[in-house]
Amino acid sequence: MTSLDRRTLFAAGALGAAATAATVGAAPASATSGHGHGKGVVPGADRAAADRWKVLRGRKVGVVTNPTGILRNLRSIVDEMHDSGAVDLHAVFGPEHGFRGTAQAGDAEETYTDPRTGVTVYDAYGATADSLTRMVREAGVDTVVFDIQDVGARFYTYVWTMYTAMRAALRAGASFVVLDRPNPIGGTARGPMMTTAFTTGVGAKEIVQAHGMTVGELARFFDGEFLEAEEGRTLGDRLEVVEVSGWRRDTVFADTGLTWVLPSPNMPTPNTALVYPGTCLFEGTNLSEGRGTTAPFELVGAPFVDHRWAERLVARDVPGVAFREAYFNPVVNKHVGKVCGGVQVHVTDPLRLDGPRLGAEMLVAAKALYADFAWRQDSYDPARPFWVDKLTGSPRLREMVDAGAPADEVVGAWREELAAFDRRRKPYLLYRGGRR
Structure with missing residues (x-):
């Protein structure tokens, strides 16, 4: 999609989506599940x-x-x-x-x-x-x-x-x-x-x-x-x-x-899609979500971030991913022309990767480590100024992170509503295999 920093927030029924004509080979340099399913997939x-x-x-x-x-x-x-x-x-x-x-x-x-x-x-x-x-x-x-x-x-x-x-x-x-x-x-x-x-x-x-x-x-x-x-x-x-x-x-x-x-334009590989449900939450912060680099949503950081973030995330042993200390200089969007310290998220097991949990783990660690961490606020919507609330669906995640809640507690807060949604969607599902 276009950068959410630059996109005008359109009405709920608006027809907005992005595309490019570029193609790449069948899932290049992308982690696989190792299950071998799907080679006969026909859209x-x-x-x-x-x-x-x-x-x-x-x-x-x-x-x-x-x-x-x-x-x-x-x-x-x-x-x-x-x-x-x-x-x-x-x-x-x-x-x-x-x-x-x-x-x-x-x-x-x-x-x-x-x-x-x-x-x-x-x-x-x-x-x-x-x-x-x-x-x-x-x-x-x-x-x-x-x-x-x-x-x-x-x-x-x-x-x-x-x-x-x-x-x-x-x-x-x-x-x-x-x-x-x-x-x-x-x-x-x-x-x-x-x-x-x-x-x-x-x-x-x-x-x-x-x-x-x-x-x-x-x-x-x-x-x-x-x-x-x-x-x-x-x-x-x-x-x-x-x-x-x-x-x-x-x-x-x-x-x-x-x-x-x-x-x-910022969804270059299948791996980008795998991490996107979590790392897109950094659009709601003053950290770069990697726009303006060759690995958007996989590279995340800011000028005030140092090696400690990667070290803390590695210690968390987040399922399905590995973290590498990384430095990058965005050519567009946040922190243009500035060297950002941060991490690159590497997918190790796509089926264990829980994107929203990944986002919560990264936000909790960044907030705890850096006094300069801040939530993006939008003046055009004074009743709901925090963009991350629009991305997560409510103020709850932001408020829990601000209160110092551990990542396990943040994730646990949505367990019941997720289970209810899982039950609600079942009559509409068409495909089997794995968890429904």
Whole structure:
């Protein structure tokens, strides 16, 4: 996503997401689970294409996608749909960075006619449910297709892009089809619950910090749990999920055999996604979360941090990761041009890695060691000034860290609500293997 320091906080229904056109090889230099599951993983888009797009036959289709919406041959699903002659393609709805990924951070491609396909591409970045509904109706669409790679964290806004598109489809009387993709960090739910008072564009509804679902499962959850309360009805049978074949809940991206396409400029590798649900919390502090380096969210630090932070974290023996004392000089974002001391987080066991716990451990240690540690405050929201509260879903984590609570106590505070969410999501899950 774009830097949360630079992003304008959009309404809960806003359509905001980032993408780039760059690709890298299948999960390069990424820790694997060692289980060997998933080499035969086939995303929903590939399954639909292999079936000659039968799921969309006879429909007037609009697609919400970006450069992550590719087949295993690395071609855009929109290009494949168009060239197949089997899909009546009426529109593409481009999020932040646009459908082709040509726009810079915090920007979008203006509405235009795509020269490759002749299809109208609507600028849907920042769209509300109302404005996106108007676009769907203007395009004459009766089926909205969603295909964007998520990374499994509540504050990574593609899932709220999807929720807004679901609301728009419902209002326009259209069907909604999700071409599902694996959750790159696996299928286990972790972390604290969003509370209603702290919902924003980086957490529009009450789900936990690492939801442990694919976007197809989340769409089913959103339809069953939220749409009726917000819209007075659900999509019901008009929601379809083309499932991923060969994916299990204990499979991380490095074990899928798929090619990683950067979902956003600061999500360069699958390992970034693994640590992101925890280290993104440093966006709510005066420490750099590694933006402006070649390892965002893996490098964390500040000019006032020294070797003691790494030493304390190593002693904590945090599951699934190892810490290395590191020094870096960000070229953008916080502490530009300054040498930052800190740590690099190295993934050692993806299935034992609990991102929200990782974040809590690192915050507790930093707060205890450094008098210069501070929470970011935003003047535009005086009632809820602390950004970390918006990321974690409530003031609880911040207040516990300030009070000197140990990491085990911070993590224990969300155990009951996490268990309740795990029970609540079970009817909507589609995939098995490992913890459900």
